[in-house]
Amino acid sequence: MQPQAPKRPLFERLLPYMQIAPLALLLCFFLLIPLVMIVTVSFWNYNGFQVVPDIVLFNYTEMLGSATIWRTLFSTILFTLTTLAVTAALGFAIAYHIAFYVRTPLMRTVLFMACTIPFLTSNIIRMISWVPFLGRQGLINSMLMDIGLIDQPLDFLLYSRFAICLVYVYLFTLFMVTPLYNAMSRIDRSVIEAAIDAGATPVQIMFWVVLPLCKTGFAIGAVFVITVVMGDFVTVRIMGGGHSATTGYLILNQISLLQYPAACANAVMLLVVVMSAIGGLLRGVDIRKAL
Template identity: 50%
Template sequence: MSAPATTAHGAPAAAPGRSIAAWWQAAPFTLVFALFFLVPLALIVMVSFWDFNEYELLPGFTFKNYVSIFEGCGALGDDMCTTVRTYLSTLKFSFLVWAITLVLGFAVSYFLAFHVRSPGMQTALFVLCTIPFWTSNVIRMISWVPLLGRNGLVNQGLMGAGLVDRPVEWLLFSDFSVTLAFVHLYTMFMIVPIFNSMMRIDRSLLEAAADSGATAWQTLWNVIVPLSKTGIIIGSIFVITIVMGDFVTIGVMGGQQIASIGKIIQVQTSYLQFPLAAANAVILLAIVLMIIWALTRLVDIRKEL
């Protein structure tokens, strides 16, 4: 029986045709990735450099769209340009929603992972968390209108209890209602990866921490949080990227009065200003990629994939 072939350094040589077989196995996934991600992205970048008028797109190469987006953005303060204000508003919603969903998602995941002992009950409660996803986002957003409206149940309850003399105006079509809808819609995207990370924690580590005299808060901060960091980062990427590009929620819950980058792109597209919308999309993509890059520097998310 012949010995396996080895390289000059003593390592086993690759079997003949093995590398070719690996390429063939990866080819379908590569093709799908190219067709549905790289090609559309390349087209968006290409169109962002085109010109346009009221009637047609004008293929070419111009920085006109990028210049018009940041026109008048040289000064800050009260004279801050519309683009900067809109990006700051979008980042504000992303940060608020990220912070709230992180707290809620971590609390729910911690309860399911460490306080629910029965696997069957864990599954049942986890499925219960997914119930909002059984209906469309629009239906879930509209369901807040009869609750938060001027004559909604919340205002009626507050006035009935004598807590306010007149309806509270900021409950609906405001930053509050937009943030509330975002949290309602996207908390599950934070729960799932954090719960997955917590379920992988070796329970003997918690016992060792308790035997060493660590309090519950010390165990949480020094053991559970570091070991759940990968899930936190993945959930953060999901929530931040979705909120950054969302325009439906802000349009419905903001009463078409609150601007966001996603809303601007949607409006520009509806007016057939495709090169301008593409330029905004490229800028938004660049910002989102920088945020993702910064988050992935904190932990190696490949451990969870």
């Protein structure tokens, strides 16, 4: 009969729970409780003056039966996919150059600092700075007219879907650069040398070696981009000029009209869409390897 292991002291048994308690409390107060409140209020009733605590399905039936809601959701998804595609391409090109062509660590640090310095200012200031460039009398239109490429100013440059996507790419490309560079820096250079010795061309190395080994970087960057873009409303409000709408912008308008239950129902729908997209994206990728 094996001797019974000595019983550990109470403090030693409680130590792991004490270590995770601060994070658990933060997640509870700032994530779980707000989510529960949003879901609860989404079932309440409301009129033009007050919110009535009740259990009704009106907010969801009205939302699911509204063509405007579905068009707005489609517009949100389209903005997200466009931004995701462009930021993935730009982020991969920038990260590839830094990882494989910049030799000295000092120069890599300088390039990363150049990418991150704009984040020291507000996103609103950075997106407003595009207005003098994209306006009818802006620098781009003036330059194109001066060199004779156009006769009239281009109206689609500002207060349009193009302007919204351009600012999204400008704001969130770094969210792709960082995880992709992290994934590329972990690639064993002997693998690339073996591919070269086997006669692989640079294009084949790019598509058959580098890209498969960077899928965790793409996944992490996509999580950031999808989450931020689908919940954004400030960029749409400023750069869209009222001509475009997203689900986040719709929720903002409902809150301004004191339609809190309807806004919560749309927030729940947006949360389901975002979590479904992220879940499908991470289904075949283990991002814990890159963390």
